[in-house]
Amino acid sequence: MNKIQTIWKHPLTVVACNLLMVMVIYTLSRIFCYYMDRVIFPNIDTPHLIEILLGGMRFDLTAILYMSSVYIIGALLPFPVAWRENKVYQKVLLWLFWIPNALGIIFNNADSVYIRFVDRRTTCAFFTEVSNDDNMGTVIANGVIEYWYAVVFLLLLLTAFFWLTRKSWSLPRMKAAVYYPLEVVLFVVSIYFCVIGIRGGFGRYTRPITLSNALQYTNAPRESALVLNTPFSLMKTIENTTYVERHYFPAEELESHMSPIHPAEGEQLRTDNVVVIIWESCSKEYVGFYNHDIAGYTGYTPFLDSLLTQCVTFDYSYASGRKSVDAMPSVLSSIPMLIEPYTLSPYSTNEVSSIAERLGRKGYTTAFFHGAPNGSMGFQAYSRAAGFDAYYGMDEFNNPSEFDGTWAIWDEPFLQYYANTMNTMQEPFMTAVFTASSHHPFKVPAQYKDSFPKGNLPIHEPLGYADHALRKFFENVSQQPWFEHTLFVIMADHTNELILPEYTNSRGLYEIPIAFYHPQLTPEKRAEVVSQTDIMPSVMAWLGYDEPYFAFGENVLTRPKKHPYAVCYNAPVYQIFSDSLLVQFDGDNVTGVYDYRSDRYVRNNLKNSIEPERIEPMTDYLKAFIQQYIHRMVNNELTVEK
Helix, strand or coil: CHHHHHHHHCHHHHHHHHHHHHHHHHHHHHHHHHHHCHHHCCCCCHHHHHHHHHHHHHHHHHHHHHHCHHHHHHHHCCCCHHHHCCHHHHHHHHHHHHHHHHHHHHHHHHHHHHHHHHCCCCCCHHHHHCCCCCCHHHHHHHHHHHCHHHHHHHHHHHHHHHHHCCCCCCCCCCCHHHHHHHHHHHHHHHHHHHHHHHHCCCCHHHCCCCHHHHHHHCCCHHHHHHHCCHHHHHHCCCCCCCCCCCCCCCHHHHHHHCCCEECCCCCCCCCCEEEEEEECCCCHHHCHHHCCCCCCCCCCCHHHHHHHCCCEEEEEEECCCCCHHHHHHHHHHCCCCECECHHHCCCCCCCCCCHHHHHHCCCCEEEEEECCCCCHHHHHHHHHHCCCCEEECHHHHCCHHHECCCCCECHHHHHHHHHHHHCCCCCCEEEEEECCCCCCCCCCCHHHCCCCCCCCCCCHHHHHHHHHHHHHHHHHHCCCHHHHHEEEEEEECCCCCCCCCCCCCCCHHHECCEEEECCCCCCEEEEEEEEHHHHHHHHHHHHCCCCCEECCCCCCCCCCCCCCCEEEEECCEEEEECCCEEEEECCCCEEEEEECCCCCCCCCCCCCCCCHHHHHHHHHHHHHHHHHHHHHHHCCCCCCCC
C-alpha cells in the first residue's frame, strides 16, 4: 500500500493525471462542438464520430504538451527533494499549468460556436482580421447572450479543470545514489515521449504533425474542424510557412496550363458604368431561383428571385472562400483565397490591380461603399490599395441613429445613400458596395419586426430585410438616367449557416449567386462554372478593355471559359469544380473525387475508381493555378506590369 501511495503522489503521476484531465476536457469539448454544429456535419454516424474523437486526441496531446511544457519540465527536473516539495514552487508551477491550459479550453470552446460560420478552426489570421474592429466587445457580448448554454458548459469545464488538477506531489525517501539516477532516467524518458507527442509520432508523414494530418480521420474536409482543436490551429499558424513555392511544371510549360496575364479585350473601350454589389452571407440555399427542384422548398429573397430572371446567371457559381475578407480581393482584383486571406497574408502589401484601378486609368470615377465603422475588416485599406478614388463608410454616412448596434448602418438607409451618392458622380463611374445586415447576430430594424419570414435559421429573417433593401435600391437607381448604360454585378461574399443536405457539403459550402444585369444583356441561366475571380475579367471583356491586365479568373460573360473550372480552398485541401466533378487535392495527392450530378449530397468518394482521364485536366489546371498563385504572391507579381 505504501508503494502504491508513493507512486500515486510522485510528480510524474500527478503530471500525467493533470494532462489526462485536460485531454478529457478537450474530448468533451469536441463532443459538445459536434452537438452544437451537427447540422453542418450531416454524414457523421457513431463509428465515424468515435474515429474523429480518437483522431482528435492526437492533436489534443500535441497542443496540451506544448502549453504544459514549462510545468512538465519544472515538475520532473531532478532537483533535490526539498526544492521539488516546496509548496511555493509547486504552486508557481501549477499556475504555469493552469493559465495556458485554461486559455486553451476557453478558445477551444469558443470555436464550438464560431465553426458553424467559417467551417474551420480559428487561426492566427483571425486576430489580424479583427484588429481594426472596435466592435468586438459588442460582438462577444451578443455571443455570450445568444449562446449562453455554451458559456455555462465552459464554466463547468473550467470548474472541473481547476478542481481536479490542484493535487500536490511528494517524493519517495531514498538514498541520493538511488534517487538522482532514478529521477534523471524518469526525466529523460518523460521528455523523450513528450517530444514524440508534440511532433505527432515517429512516422515519416507525421513529423511534425500539421493541420492537414487531420484529413486522415475525415470523410470530408470540413470535418477536420472537429478533429482539430483551436490551440493547435493557433500554434501551427503563428509563423507563416505556408507560402512555399511548388514546382509542378517547368517554367516554360507552366503558362500552357494556366496564365493570369490576359490580353486586351478590345480596341475601343466601352464606357458603361459598373456597379458591383457584394451581398453579405447570401448562399444559394436561401434563394428560391436556384432551388425549384427541392420539394417543399421555401426561399427568403423574393426580390432577388425576380431580379435574377432578368440577369445572366449560372448553374455552377462559387465563392472563393468562407469569409468577407476572402471575397474582397476575389471579386475586385481576381485574387482568390488560397491558404489564407490575401489581405491577412505577409504579402498584403504587394502591388495589385483591380476593376477600379484599371478603369481609373481610363478616366472612370471610382468609389467603394461599406456601412461599417471606417477601417472595419480592413476594407478601407484594401479599397485604397486596389485603386479606388474614394471610400464611403459610417463616417461619411454621418447618421449614427441608423447604426445596427454591432456591425454597420442598416442596409436600407445605406443602400439609399449609395444610390444617391452615385447620382452625383461624374460618369463613367465604377463603384462597389458591401452590405452588412445579413451578418450575425442576425437582427432587423425595430420597425420591421415580424415583417419577414423567420424560417429555420436565425439568418433567414435578416435575409428578407436585406432583400427588401435591395428592392428599394433598384427602385431608386432604375429611375436614374445612368441606369440604362450600367452593368450591375451581384454576388454574395460567402455562404453562412446551412441546413439543407443539398448544401451542407464540400460543394454547397461555396455555392453563391453570381449574376450580371445590363439592359442590353439577354437574360439567361447558363450551365457554366463561375467563380468570384471571374467577375473582373468578365467586366473587362464586357467593356472591351483595351490593355492587358492581370486576373486569376476568366471572362464568362461574352464567351465560354477556356478552362471551365472554379477553384477554392477548403482547409486543408484545395478544391476544383467542373460542371460535374469536384476534385480535392492536398498539395501532393488527390484526396477526393465526387460526381456531384449523380451524388448531390457529395458523399461517394470516387478517388479509387474514377477514370484518370476525367480528372487529369482538372488536376493539371489546379496544380498550375497553385504554382502561379504562390510564385506570384511571394515575388510580388500580381500586376501585368510585373
